[in-house]
Amino acid sequence: xxxxxxxxxxxxxxxxxxxxxxxxxxxxxxxxxxxxxxxxxxxxxxxxxxxxxxxxxxxxxxxxxxxxxxxxxxxxxxxxxxxxxxxxxxxxxxxxxxxxxxxxxxxxxxxxxxxxxxxxxxxxxxxxxxxxxxxxxxxxxxxxxxxxxxxxxxxxxxxxxxxxxxxxxxxxxxxxxxxxxxxxxxxxxxxxxxxxxxxxxxxxxxxxxxxxxxxxxxxxxxxxxxxxxxxxxxxxxxxxxxxxxxxxxxxxxxxxxxxxxxxxxxxxxxxxxxxxxxxxxxxxxxxxx
Numbered sequence: 001x002x003x004x005x006x007x008x009x010x011x012x013x014x015x016x017x018x019x020x021x022x023x024x025x026x027x028x029x030x031x032x033x034x035x036x037x038x039x040x041x042x043x044x045x046x047x048x049x050x051x052x053x054x055x056x057x058x059x060x061x062x063x064x065x066x067x068x069x070x071x072x073x074x075x076x077x078x079x080x081x082x083x084x085x086x087x088x089x090x091x092x093x094x095x096x097x098x099x100x101x102x103x104x105x106x107x108x109x110x111x112x113x114x115x116x117x118x119x120x121x122x123x124x125x126x127x128x129x130x131x132x133x134x135x136x137x138x139x140x141x142x143x144x145x146x147x148x149x150x151x152x153x154x155x156x157x158x159x160x161x162x163x164x165x166x167x168x169x170x171x172x173x174x175x176x177x178x179x180x181x182x183x184x185x186x187x188x189x190x191x192x193x194x195x196x197x198x199x200x201x202x203x204x205x206x207x208x209x210x211x212x213x214x215x216x217x218x219x220x221x222x223x224x225x226x227x228x229x230x231x232x233x234x235x236x237x238x239x240x241x242x243x244x245x246x247x248x249x250x251x252x253x254x255x256x257x258x259x260x261x262x263x264x265x266x267x268x269x270x271x272x273x274x275x276x277x278x279x280x281x282x283x284x285x286x287x288x289x
Contacts, residue, residue, distance in 0.1 A: 006043055006202060006204070006250040008040060008041055008042060008043050008250065009040070009041070009239070009243075009264075009265060009269075010041070010208075010239055010250060010251040010252065010253045010264065011041075011043040011044070011045045011076065011204060011250050011251070011252045011253070012036060012041055012043065012044050012045065012252075012253060012256075012261075013045045013206070013252040013253055013254040014044055014045060014046045014050055014055045014056075014059060014256075015045075015047070015050045015055065015254050016050075016254055016255075016256060017029075017050065017051070017054075017055040017058055017059065017256060018050065018051030018054035018055045018058060019051075020256055023058060023256065024058060026058075026061040026062045026064070026065035027062075027065055027066075029058060029059070029061070029062035030062040030063070030065050030066040030069060032062075032256070032258070033059075033062055033063075033066075033069055033073065034066070034069060035258065036261070037069070037072050037073060039261070039262075039265060040265075041261070041265075042072060042073045042074055043073070043074045043075075043076065043120075043250075044059065044073060044074070044075050044076070045075075045076045045077075045177075045204070045252050046059065046075060046076065046077040046078070046110070046114065047077060047078040047079065047081075047125055048077065048078070048079045048081075048106055048109065048110060049081050049084045049125070052084075053109070053113055056077065056110055056113035056114050057113045059075075059113075059114055059115075060112075060113045060114045060115035060116075061115075063114070063115045063116065064115050070115065070116055070117070074120040074121075075114060075116055075119055075120055075121075076119075076120060076121040076122075076123065076175070076177075076204075077110045077114070077119055077121075077122060077123070078122075078123040078124070078125035078155055078177070079102070079103060079106035079107075079110070079122075079123075079124070079125055080096050080097055080098045080102070080103070080106075080124045080125045080126050080127075080128055081094070081096060081125050081126055082094070082095050082096065082097045082102070083095060096125075096126045096127065096128040096129070096130075097128055098124050098127075098128035098131040098136050099128075099131070099132070099135070099136065100135050100136060100138070100139035103124070103136065103139055103140070103143075104139055104143070107119065107122060107143055107148050107149060108148075110122075111148060117147075118147055118148060118149065118150055119148065119149045119150065120149075120150045120151070121149070121150065121151050121152075121153055121174065121175045122140075122143065122149040122151075122152055122153070123152070123153045123154055123155045123175060123177055124136075124152075124153075124154050124155065124157070124165075125155050125156070126155065126156050126157075127154075127156065127157045127158070127161045131165070133164045133165050133167065133168040134168045136165060136168070137165055137166075137167075137168030137169035138168070138169075140152040140169060140171070141169055141170050141171050144171050151171070151172075151173075151174035151175065152169075152171065152173055152174070153173050153174050153175030153176055153177070153201065153202075154173060154175075154176055154177075154201075155176070155177035155178070155204075155206075156177070156178065156179070157176070158192065159191075159192055159195035159196070159199075162176070162199070162201075163199070166199070172200070173199070173201060174200075174201065174202060175201060175202045175204060176196045176201035176202065176203055176204065177203075177204040177205075177206055177252065178192070178193075178196070178203065178204070178205065178206070179205070179206055179207050180193070180203070180205035180206075180207075180208070180242065180249060181205065181207055181208050181209060181210045181214065181238070181242070182210070182214055182219060182238055182241050182279050182280065182282075182283045183210035183213050183214055183219070183283050184207065184210055185280060185283075185284070188245075193245075196247075197246055197247045202247070202250070203245075203247055203248075203249035203250070204249065204250050204251075204252055205242050205249045205250065205251050205252060206252045207252075208238065208239055208242055208251035208252065208253065209235060209238055209253075214234070214238050214283070215234060215235075217282075218282045218283075218285075219279060219282040219283040220234065221282070222278055222279055222282045223237050223238060223279065226271070226275055226279075227267070230267060230268045232266055232267035232268060233263045233264070233266055233267060235260075235263055235264045235267075236263060236264050236265065236266055236267025236268070237267055237268070237271070237279075238279075239251045239253070239264055239267065240267055240268045240269060240270055240271050241271055241276055241279055243269060243270050244270040244271045244276050
C-alpha cells in the first residue's frame with residue numbers, strides 16, 4: 001500500500017488555540033480558519049487534552065458559525081491521555097487509556113465538539129501499557145467501518161507497540177506523530193523513523209522548532225545564513241529540513257499568529273543535501289561519523 005502523504009507545507013497544531021482570547025469568538029476563528037485554507041493549509045491537528053476539550057469546542061463553534069468550511073478542511077485528533085496534570089489532592093492519577101470504551105467515547109466526543117461528520121485521522125496519543133491490542137484494534141476497525149474516522153494511527157509509540165496493535169487490525173495504521181526536529185534527531189538514528197517508513201505510516205513531526213531551541217547557538221547562525229541564501233526565514237528553513245527526509249514528514253506548527261504562519265510558509269520546499277547535513281552537524285556539535 002502506498003504511503004499516505006499530507007499535501008500541505010505543514011499542519012496547523014491547535015494546542016494553543018484556547019489560550020488566545022480573540023479565537024474564542026466564533027466568527028473571528030472562522031475568518032482565521034478560512035484565511036489558512038486560502039494559504040493552502042487545510043489540515044488542523046487537535047487532541048482532547050488541548051484545553052481539556054476547549055480547543056476542539058472552539059473549533060467546532062467556528063465551523064457551526066460557517067458550515068461550508070467543514071467541507072474544505074481536514075482534521076486530526078488524538079486521545080488516550082486521561083487525567084492530564086491532575087490538581088494536587090484531587091485523588092486523580094494521570095494515566096493512559098486505549099481501551100475500546102475510552103477511545104469510543106473520545107471519538108464520539110471529538111465529533112460532537114469539532115462539529116465534523118468524520119475525523120480524517122484519529123491517533124492514539126500515548127501508548128497504553130495495559131492495552132488489549134485485539135480489543136482496541138477491533139474498536140478502531142469498527143470506527144473506520146462506521147465512517148466516524150477515516151483512518152487510525154498512533155503518536156509517540158515505539159515500533160513494537162504500534163506493530164502489536166496493527167497485528168490485531170484489518171485496516172492499516174496510516175499516520176504516526178513523533179517528536180522530530182533538527183534538535184531532536186534521535187528517531188533518525190535509533191531506527192524508529194526507518195520503521196515508520198517501512199510500515200507506510202505518514203510521518204507527522206511535533207515540536208519541529210524544538211520549542212525555540214533552534215533559534216539560538218550555532219544552529220541558529222546556520223539557519224540565518226541559509227535563510228538569507230533562500231530569501232527565507234530561519235523557521236521556514238527548519239521546516240524544509242524536515243520535509244527533505246524520506247516519506248516527507250509534515251511538521252505540526254503550533255502558532256496561531258498569522259504573521260508567524262506567513263513567515264514559515266515563505267521558504268524552500270526542501271534543502272540541498274550538504275545544507276541539510278550542515279544543520280545536523282550544527283545542532284549535534286560534530287559531523288557524521
